[in-house]
Amino acid sequence: MSELLTRDEYAAIAKGLDFPRSPFIDGRFHTAGGGEFETVNPATGETICKIGACSGEDVDLAVARAREAFEEGRWSKLHPAERKDVLIRLCKLITRNARELAVMESLDSGKPIRDCVTIDIPETIHTIKWHAEAADKIYDQTAPAGEDAVAMIVREPIGVVAAVLPWNFPSLMLAWKIGPALAAGNSVIVKPAEQTSLTALRIAELAMEAGIPRGVLQVLTGDGPGVGEPLGMHMDIDMVSFTGSTETGRRFLRYAADSNLKKVVLECGGKNPAIVLADAENLDLVAGHVVNAAFWNMGENCSANSRLIVQAGIKDALMERIQARLRDWKTGDPLDPQNHLGALIDADHCRKVASYLDGIEALAGGALAGAYLEPTLVETDRDHRLAREEVFGPILSVITVASADEALEIANDTQYGLAASIFTANGRKALSAARAIRAGTVTVNCYGEGDITTPFGGYKQSGFGGRDNGLHAHDQYTETKTIWIDLSDPAAQDDVG
Numbered sequence: 001m002s003e004l005l006t007r008d009e010y011a012a013i014a015k016g017l018d019f020p021r022s023p024f025i026d027g028r029f030h031t032a033g034g035g036e037f038e039t040v041n042p043a044t045g046e047t048i049c050k051i052g053a054c055s056g057e058d059v060d061l062a063v064a065r066a067r068e069a070f071e072e073g074r075w076s077k078l079h080p081a082e083r084k085d086v087l088i089r090l091c092k093l094i095t096r097n098a099r100e101l102a103v104m105e106s107l108d109s110g111k112p113i114r115d116c117v118t119i120d121i122p123e124t125i126h127t128i129k130w131h132a133e134a135a136d137k138i139y140d141q142t143a144p145a146g147e148d149a150v151a152m153i154v155r156e157p158i159g160v161v162a163a164v165l166p167w168n169f170p171s172l173m174l175a176w177k178i179g180p181a182l183a184a185g186n187s188v189i190v191k192p193a194e195q196t197s198l199t200a201l202r203i204a205e206l207a208m209e210a211g212i213p214r215g216v217l218q219v220l221t222g223d224g225p226g227v228g229e230p231l232g233m234h235m236d237i238d239m240v241s242f243t244g245s246t247e248t249g250r251r252f253l254r255y256a257a258d259s260n261l262k263k264v265v266l267e268c269g270g271k272n273p274a275i276v277l278a279d280a281e282n283l284d285l286v287a288g289h290v291v292n293a294a295f296w297n298m299g300e301n302c303s304a305n306s307r308l309i310v311q312a313g314i315k316d317a318l319m320e321r322i323q324a325r326l327r328d329w330k331t332g333d334p335l336d337p338q339n340h341l342g343a344l345i346d347a348d349h350c351r352k353v354a355s356y357l358d359g360i361e362a363l364a365g366g367a368l369a370g371a372y373l374e375p376t377l378v379e380t381d382r383d384h385r386l387a388r389e390e391v392f393g394p395i396l397s398v399i400t401v402a403s404a405d406e407a408l409e410i411a412n413d414t415q416y417g418l419a420a421s422i423f424t425a426n427g428r429k430a431l432s433a434a435r436a437i438r439a440g441t442v443t444v445n446c447y448g449e450g451d452i453t454t455p456f457g458g459y460k461q462s463g464f465g466g467r468d469n470g471l472h473a474h475d476q477y478t479e480t481k482t483i484w485i486d487l488s489d490p491a492a493q494d495d496v497g
């Protein structure tokens with residue numbers, strides 16, 4: 001499926017799509033009680049369809065059905081190998097529908113079809129499959145309790161999990177959450193971002209077809225105050241796993257404190273540095289990584305390297321190569337596979353991003369039209385708001401430094417700590433920088449987020465409470481229980497009282 005079609009072929013698929021329009025509750029599409037909202041194609045500004053908005057009663061209904069499914073053990077008490085089989089069936093169904101899902105994702109989010117086809121949907125499948133396959137391979141533990149006891153440490157599913165999602169990777173973030181949460185046996189309620197509900201709804205429908213029992217995977221559509229807040233405040237939800245802005249993440253901690261102390265895991269924003277030291281090798285390759293790190297997904301990426309911190313001696317040579325690379329990064333119609341950048345999530349967000357450029361002369365790019373903004377390079381000092389705030393758009397701030405120490409000091413001078421990259425030929429410098437940077441992921445001589453095998457999350461205000469990806473994600477979605485069994489001979493014991 002990763003083979004790209006033409007723009008006209010994608011447009012024809014788009015025309016034939018049947019869009020889901022209602023929340024998915026208790027195994028079926030459900031008439032929502034909170035009215036409707038429009039989901040808009042950011043590339044054209046046109047309404048794709050109207051979607052039912054959930055009311056507070058819909059939220060309560062979904063939570064009750066999720067709890068019932070969990071307590072009855074329709075999913076939670078299945079043998080892990082059975083859960084694995086069903087989730088792998090889901091992956092096969094997503095694969096069978098991959099092309100349509102990729103087009104739906106692109107229409108709903110403005111993401112370039114080339115990324116939806118080659119990254120978002122394949123990675124969604126890979127993520128769910130990886131966690132499914134782990135389901136029957138994770139062992140519990142025993143503790144060193146001596147001869148007279150067995151101390152077992154067992155994992156149990158947490159119960160009812162709410163997964164609150166952002167709009168920048170709608171299906172992939174769904175997979176990051178539901179993959180491990182379902183593999184562990186939880187009931188999951190997904191709240192997609194209101195801008196991008198379509199693929200979550202379609203995947204929930206496919207999950208039913210795959211054999212995930214009703215109540216186990218539900219999707220509640222609507223906005224933050226209408227659906228996110230009642231989920232956060234709900235007394236019968238055991239956990240919220242959230243990806244989105246730090247500001248909204250903070251709200252979920254308050255909701256938990258003000259309700260039932262539900263577990264909260266937050267994956268939030270970043271102001272991630274790419275450090276290029278003067279001894280970096282192969283500047284063409286470095287420029288490729290820097291451009292990808294800053295502009296992939298229109299810079300609407302929590303791990304985007306939006307600060308380039310470059311040592312003076314190498315700066316001009318690197319900038320020349322970055323500008324040359326940028327000429328290949330075309331911005332335009334997301335359904336045209338030639339384009340590397342599509343539209344930002346909406347025109348308002350795009351205007352907000354572009355407003356950071358007021359009064360600044362860009363080194364490259366900067367053209368704004370509707371929800372489109374060209375990839376933009378600007379030179380800033382370390383204290384400029386462009387170099388400090390999460391912009392979430394295609395703007396790269398270039399900061400010049402004299403030394404590696406200065407680079408590291410600036411890299412860490414941020415409230416965030418999600419990701420960072422360092423480019424240097426010196427192994428010792430690379431490793432000591434990787435240790436010194438306070439971020440959840442540091443890549444050396446490349447940009448990336450690791451892969452499904454490695455945990456992903458942030459230090460400082462980039463994250464809280466756990467990690468996505470890797471087996472670490474299973475820790476998020478399980479409780480740890482101690483079972484202590486006394487093996488001593490009762491006849492030989494004194495009376496405990």
Ligand SMILES: NC(=O)C1=CN([C@@H]2O[C@H](COP(=O)(O)OP(=O)(O)OC[C@H]3O[C@@H](n4cnc5c(N)ncnc54)[C@H](O)[C@@H]3O)[C@@H](O)[C@H]2O)C=CC1
Binds near residue numbers: 168
């Ligand atoms: N992964 C990331 O790091 C992301 C960061 N952002 C950042 O956040 C900025 C704002 O984007 P938003 O879409 O507003 O992100 P957001 O963090 O507000 O939205 C993420 C999710 O939280 C929900 N939500 C929003 N307000 C809520 C509330 N009061 N209570 C409960 N749930 C709520 C939304 O409906 C959505 O499902 C972006 O410009 C960007 O800087 C946005 C999306 C992803």
Ligand code: BAL
Binds near residue numbers: 166244301
């Ligand atoms: N890059 C995956 C996580 C996020 O952007 O929200």
